Amino acid sequence: MTLRLAGEAGQGVESGGAGFAQALSHGGLWLHTYTEYMSRIRGGLNFFQIRVSDHPLWSHTEGTNILVAFSPEAVRDYGPHIVPGGALLHDEGLKFDHDAVARRGTQLFPMPLTKIAQEVGGNKIMMNTAGLGALAGIIEYPFEFVADVIKKNFKRKGDAVVEGNLKVAAEGYRIAQERYAASFDWKVSPLDARPHRMLINGNQALSVGAIAAGCRFMSGYPMTPASSILEFMASHARKYDIVVKQTEDEIAAICMAIGAGNAGARAMTATSGGGFSLMVEALGLAGMAEVPVVIVEAQRPGPSTGMPTKTEQGDLLFALFASQGEFPRIVLAPGTQEECFHAAARAFNLAEKWQCPVIVMTDFYLTTSMRTLLPSEFPIEHVTIDRGELLTSEQLDRLAGPYLRYKDTPSGISPRALPGHPKAVHQACSDEHDEYGHFEDEDAANRLKMAGKRMRKFRNIVEDLRAPTIYGPERAEVTLMGWGSSYGAMREAVDLLNARGVRANMLHFVDLWPFPEAKAAPLIEAARQLVAVEGNQTGQFAHLVRAMTGRRADRLVLRWDGRPLSPEYILATLEEAKVHA
Amino acid sequence: MLDLKLYNNPVKVTWCPGCGDYGILNAVKSALAQLEIYPHEVLFFSGIGCGSKLPDYVNAIAFTTIHGRALPIAMGAKLANHDLHVICITGDGDGYGIGGNHFLNILRRNPDVVHIAENNMVYGLTKGQYAPTSQRGFVTSTTPEGSIEIAFNPLTTAINGGATFVARGFSGDPKHLAKLIMAAIQHKGYALVDVLQPCVIYNKINTYDYYRERVYKLEEAGHDPADRSAAMQRAQEWGDRIPIGIVYQATGEPTYEDQVAALRAGPLAKRRLAPLGPEQAEALRREFF
Numbered sequence A: 001m002t003l004r005l006a007g008e009a010g011q012g013v014e015s016g017g018a019g020f021a022q023a024l025s026h027g028g029l030w031l032h033t034y035t036e037y038m039s040r041i042r043g044g045l046n047f048f049q050i051r052v053s054d055h056p057l058w059s060h061t062e063g064t065n066i067l068v069a070f071s072p073e074a075v076r077d078y079g080p081h082i083v084p085g086g087a088l089l090h091d092e093g094l095k096f097d098h099d100a101v102a103r104r105g106t107q108l109f110p111m112p113l114t115k116i117a118q119e120v121g122g123n124k125i126m127m128n129t130a131g132l133g134a135l136a137g138i139i140e141y142p143f144e145f146v147a148d149v150i151k152k153n154f155k156r157k158g159d160a161v162v163e164g165n166l167k168v169a170a171e172g173y174r175i176a177q178e179r180y181a182a183s184f185d186w187k188v189s190p191l192d193a194r195p196h197r198m199l200i201n202g203n204q205a206l207s208v209g210a211i212a213a214g215c216r217f218m219s220g221y222p223m224t225p226a227s228s229i230l231e232f233m234a235s236h237a238r239k240y241d242i243v244v245k246q247t248e249d250e251i252a253a254i255c256m257a258i259g260a261g262n263a264g265a266r267a268m269t270a271t272s273g274g275g276f277s278l279m280v281e282a283l284g285l286a287g288m289a290e291v292p293v294v295i296v297e298a299q300r301p302g303p304s305t306g307m308p309t310k311t312e313q314g315d316l317l318f319a320l321f322a323s324q325g326e327f328p329r330i331v332l333a334p335g336t337q338e339e340c341f342h343a344a345a346r347a348f349n350l351a352e353k354w355q356c357p358v359i360v361m362t363d364f365y366l367t368t369s370m371r372t373l374l375p376s377e378f379p380i381e382h383v384t385i386d387r388g389e390l391l392t393s394e395q396l397d398r399l400a401g402p403y404l405r406y407k408d409t410p411s412g413i414s415p416r417a418l419p420g421h422p423k424a425v426h427q428a429c430s431d432e433h434d435e436y437g438h439f440e441d442e443d444a445a446n447r448l449k450m451a452g453k454r455m456r457k458f459r460n461i462v463e464d465l466r467a468p469t470i471y472g473p474e475r476a477e478v479t480l481m482g483w484g485s486s487y488g489a490m491r492e493a494v495d496l497l498n499a500r501g502v503r504a505n506m507l508h509f510v511d512l513w514p515f516p517e518a519k520a521a522p523l524i525e526a527a528r529q530l531v532a533v534e535g536n537q538t539g540q541f542a543h544l545v546r547a548m549t550g551r552r553a554d555r556l557v558l559r560w561d562g563r564p565l566s567p568e569y570i571l572a573t574l575e576e577a578k579v580h581a
Numbered sequence B: 001m002l003d004l005k006l007y008n009n010p011v012k013v014t015w016c017p018g019c020g021d022y023g024i025l026n027a028v029k030s031a032l033a034q035l036e037i038y039p040h041e042v043l044f045f046s047g048i049g050c051g052s053k054l055p056d057y058v059n060a061i062a063f064t065t066i067h068g069r070a071l072p073i074a075m076g077a078k079l080a081n082h083d084l085h086v087i088c089i090t091g092d093g094d095g096y097g098i099g100g101n102h103f104l105n106i107l108r109r110n111p112d113v114v115h116i117a118e119n120n121m122v123y124g125l126t127k128g129q130y131a132p133t134s135q136r137g138f139v140t141s142t143t144p145e146g147s148i149e150i151a152f153n154p155l156t157t158a159i160n161g162g163a164t165f166v167a168r169g170f171s172g173d174p175k176h177l178a179k180l181i182m183a184a185i186q187h188k189g190y191a192l193v194d195v196l197q198p199c200v201i202y203n204k205i206n207t208y209d210y211y212r213e214r215v216y217k218l219e220e221a222g223h224d225p226a227d228r229s230a231a232m233q234r235a236q237e238w239g240d241r242i243p244i245g246i247v248y249q250a251t252g253e254p255t256y257e258d259q260v261a262a263l264r265a266g267p268l269a270k271r272r273l274a275p276l277g278p279e280q281a282e283a284l285r286r287e288f289f
């Protein structure tokens, strides 16, 4: 079932929702949370929804079983999302069109939330605590789990606040259970098995991956939905020996990371499409000067400022081809929170091994959605750290000839020496250069040699990249194909299709560029009906696949209204197109 | 004093005969030799422009980057390895125009970085357009009726913006310039050395003779660089008399690197990279329980 809390910014929808999610997670339940907020600090309309189940979840779904509404707009906009037989829980004083809601078959559960907050807690502010208590009462989720989270989360604010909130929540719970539990069909009970699990979103998982990989330097400029990476890294800088720098703009952000990366610190920056646009010239510098740097591109709908707090996968081809000229880069697009962790950890290795920029693409949906995951999905202590062909000072001591920073080698990789060794005085260079790194921006033969060397890397990188993952039965009638954050929606859509008797499977790409053609082409060719599923308007990945393999997707399932792909959306679009009629 | 030949490399210099950049190149090498800084102990950065080719002509570690971006790249490198001397070479268009935002921000941050700005008051490499530092009325291909903007003053901006060391040199006096560069390298914190650099092709106003008639040395004029308001006054002086020397110096200010907790245990680039231990890993996971 899905629970949704909605109200104005500042009404504690997000923090209350996250607390409730913790309470459910501690009961062993599996969650997927999804949040939408307006691009403003106070007022507006926000929601935080929790899908809860007794088995692992991959995606949000459309439809809400119970909506806790703290504002009239929340009822107006989200009331229609309530499923038949579902309920609207609200303060008894909230003004909205009761008849309109009742006409849709929604049950109304008015509660004296403000009154409880005031009379029991002594402060109106606790009304969302009353609401959460009431919510737990209606779904008959044991109060102790809610109480534990209140104790934990309000501890900092002192005993009086903890006591007040506990009393308010308990009163909300008691009244709501008494009045409404019997008429609400959906219940949530803790599971017997309650192993420790993590409740983590994409940006957090990616940051943990970066820390695990030994990221030592991060520079960034705030931009939704990437900012929380910079904030997470800043809050962990002291503990994990990381220099974190907010810069004057995104140009400086990538430039500082390039400076640090070239000097030997594992470095990254994170931004969204607008900031990435500013980074493009320096991206080319990292390509030309062969500097390892990791760039997170957390997409939101463009063009320009677009929809700052909504989601889209519209920057794919931009990320692949941004910058003048041709040079190797690597593009990864994790599909899930756990893949964010692994992609970040891999990105640092790939960047140092191939001495090139690595772009990790996510989007608003993935960065903000949390899932419950077993800690074993985050093997922090077991990540591999591979710095590639990095010469040690002993190797440099023994160096017979001059050190060639851009030595032409069969792999295209020129062994790297960090600045500071007497035998490795060298120049990194943004102009075309010779093997020493000195300007050689005229000579044709040198150009062929050096550009050839760089592109040799590009052709070899693909060996290090992974095939798409396959989910679902072989020899399917329908194959969904996607990349990045659509993984969960596609996977649940595949399950739904198979349950309905349609043999369906999916191909999901994390490693996008260089396109893993040899590994992917046979899988794509084997698809009977190939359906590209993407969160953009033009089917960018379908274009790429067609360019790389010649295979044209038979159908496109696209979404570009700022909302994430969901299993139901995919199914409805397929039905419209009569894909499995 | 080290042998100056230590800093020579076989690269052929491509500047025009008579270019003011030669004097700067000689002064840079001389400063390094006098301070006995070996080629592997100094990291040069530059942007794009005639002057930005300088690192290519010095045997030292270098990164020649893109137009306007040398300062943030240099700062990133300094934060990654603060054991190295970092010297940033920019043009005036490069450092004050396209890179202006980075200039304003590095002033407030005070990393231990030397910034040598080759100020020829014109765009050299792109063949003679006006620059942010061009004097009002300066006629170029893009300002055929003369520039109608007032010239950017790097010195007052730097002092106002929080720079802890601000100097002006003249490439026609490389010995004096070398002394300024040495002082800049020895200064703990961001140090700007703006260099009056004649462009013999595209700037027929601010020539060697123009400067020779006008420059005077601050140290001979009884100027006290620690006096901020005197420094502001000298920084505004332009016309018949143009001051060169150390205009302003604040001592005892902490550098950016000094204040970053993660750098106390030594340069980032020298840390061993290894996966986190099991306890640290578990602590990180537990944050999400």
Ligand SMILES: Cc1ncc(C[n+]2csc(CCOP(=O)(O)OP(=O)(O)O)c2C)c(N)n1
Pocket (backbone or CB within 6 Å): B048, B049, B050, B051, B052, B067, B090, B091, B092, B093, B094, B095, B118, B120, B122, B123, B124, B125, B126, B131
């Ligand atoms: C992004 C970008 N824009 C424009 C240029 C072209 N460009 C190269 S150098 C330069 C200006 C040079 O003037 P300055 O920085 O004063 O250096 P100088 O050549 O005079 O030493 C310009 C505009 C470039 N390389 N990159």
